[in-house]
Amino acid sequence: MDNTSLVTKKTNIRYVILAMIFMVTTFNYVDRATLSIAAPVMGKELGFDTVAMGLAFSAFGWSYTSLQIPGGWVLDKYGARLVYGTGLILWSIFTFFQGFVGYFSSAFVALFILRLLMGVAETPAFPTNSRLTVMWFPTHERGFATSVYQSAQYFALAAFTPLMAWILHAFSWHHIFFWAGGIGILLGVFWLKYVREPKNHKGVNQAELDYIQAGGGIANLGDKKSEIKWSQVRGLVSNRMMLGVYLGQFCLTTITWFFLTWFPTYLVQAKGMSMLKVGFVASIPALAGFVGGMVGGLWSDWLLKRGKSLTVARKTPIVLGLLLSSTIIVANYVSSEVIVIGVMSLAFFSKGVGNLGWCIVSDTSPKELLGISGGIFNFFGNIASIVTPLAIGFILKATGSFNGALLYVGLIGLLGAFSYLFIVGDVKRLEISSANPSDVQSNHAGANKTDSAN
Numbered sequence: 001m002d003n004t005s006l007v008t009k010k011t012n013i014r015y016v017i018l019a020m021i022f023m024v025t026t027f028n029y030v031d032r033a034t035l036s037i038a039a040p041v042m043g044k045e046l047g048f049d050t051v052a053m054g055l056a057f058s059a060f061g062w063s064y065t066s067l068q069i070p071g072g073w074v075l076d077k078y079g080a081r082l083v084y085g086t087g088l089i090l091w092s093i094f095t096f097f098q099g100f101v102g103y104f105s106s107a108f109v110a111l112f113i114l115r116l117l118m119g120v121a122e123t124p125a126f127p128t129n130s131r132l133t134v135m136w137f138p139t140h141e142r143g144f145a146t147s148v149y150q151s152a153q154y155f156a157l158a159a160f161t162p163l164m165a166w167i168l169h170a171f172s173w174h175h176i177f178f179w180a181g182g183i184g185i186l187l188g189v190f191w192l193k194y195v196r197e198p199k200n201h202k203g204v205n206q207a208e209l210d211y212i213q214a215g216g217g218i219a220n221l222g223d224k225k226s227e228i229k230w231s232q233v234r235g236l237v238s239n240r241m242m243l244g245v246y247l248g249q250f251c252l253t254t255i256t257w258f259f260l261t262w263f264p265t266y267l268v269q270a271k272g273m274s275m276l277k278v279g280f281v282a283s284i285p286a287l288a289g290f291v292g293g294m295v296g297g298l299w300s301d302w303l304l305k306r307g308k309s310l311t312v313a314r315k316t317p318i319v320l321g322l323l324l325s326s327t328i329i330v331a332n333y334v335s336s337e338v339i340v341i342g343v344m345s346l347a348f349f350s351k352g353v354g355n356l357g358w359c360i361v362s363d364t365s366p367k368e369l370l371g372i373s374g375g376i377f378n379f380f381g382n383i384a385s386i387v388t389p390l391a392i393g394f395i396l397k398a399t400g401s402f403n404g405a406l407l408y409v410g411l412i413g414l415l416g417a418f419s420y421l422f423i424v425g426d427v428k429r430l431e432i433s434s435a436n437p438s439d440v441q442s443n444h445a446g447a448n449k450t451d452s453a454n
Helices: 003-009 013-046 050-066 068-078 080-103 107-122 125-136 139-170 173-194 206-214 230-237 240-269 275-281 283-305 310-333 337-353 357-364 367-381 383-399 403-422
Strands: 430-432 440-442
Touching (some): 013 080, 050 367, 050 383, 068 080, 125 139, 125 357, 139 337, 230 367, 240 337, 240 357, 240 367, 283 337, 310 337, 310 357, 383 403
């Protein structure tokens, strides 16, 4: 069979799976962002000051971050369909019940516990996205696939921030949680019914499986159980390339969590906007981030197809994106609302361009450790989900101004660019030594080639 015939006859179920990943990731971020939209009204009604609000914002991050490695282990052991579907239903239930925190004797304690539980349930989300992308997509399509699900975070803010602000204005902050949680539960049931890994999906044909595997995808990985050795984990966290990637992801995630938590409050307190106006204005940088995310993934895949090395194709968008994201500091020196939103949009667009960390993990993780490797990566990256809300809360408490907060976020972006330029080095697949399965080694021979050669 020639290549033309293969392309003509193969199914394209991988794009349906990608659409499902995109939808689930969208509501992953909608649920995270519910508190940021409710916060200006909710905090005033329940008597939370900026430090208390910062603690509430960070609660999700404490559990989400600390359980990333165990979550990756669970994913490798039980598979993407069951772990992700169950997690989606659970985190949506915890989101729903946040609408009732005002009825508890301590609203803050109730909110903090529900956000902690929500973080527990969301733990396997992005390692699952990464695992499914590696399984369903060849290397030359993986940048695009990663950018699609990564861009869901921007789409969630762009599309649903105005809707949540309208719900807040028309009803109350309680209904934001009811609406987001209810839809998530329904989506989780649909996920469990439809999504499968490649070898178990009834809609995929052999031609598509062959196409995926010939291009470096791991379509035959399946939902098999994996035996994880902690010496392998130590090998991952002591590898210089991976340490640089981890630091870079912390920096990227810092920018994300500013927009996910304090950005609406910034527009209300620093710029004097009403919450209804904030709902629409805050969607503009998010839309720019969505476009940037798609540009970064397509640009990376285009560089690969033009014959550039995996290192150049992945690092170029990341480094330039992180450098430009630091322009958020310029908002401290302008007063026009239009210019401020333009600066924020440029910063979020740039962050979107550089948001290819999960693609790097897909390209570099040992094939036997996709889940736990993604968990380690997400653990380090999401330390920012704890640090960022707290740091900004304390900066606001100490200075009464967002200027220091924006300076903090911009400098962290520059640190991320430094990490990818001077620490990461060549991007290459790590492998478990056949002689000693406890060892994780770099695949030097494939340092500048795509996965199809691995």
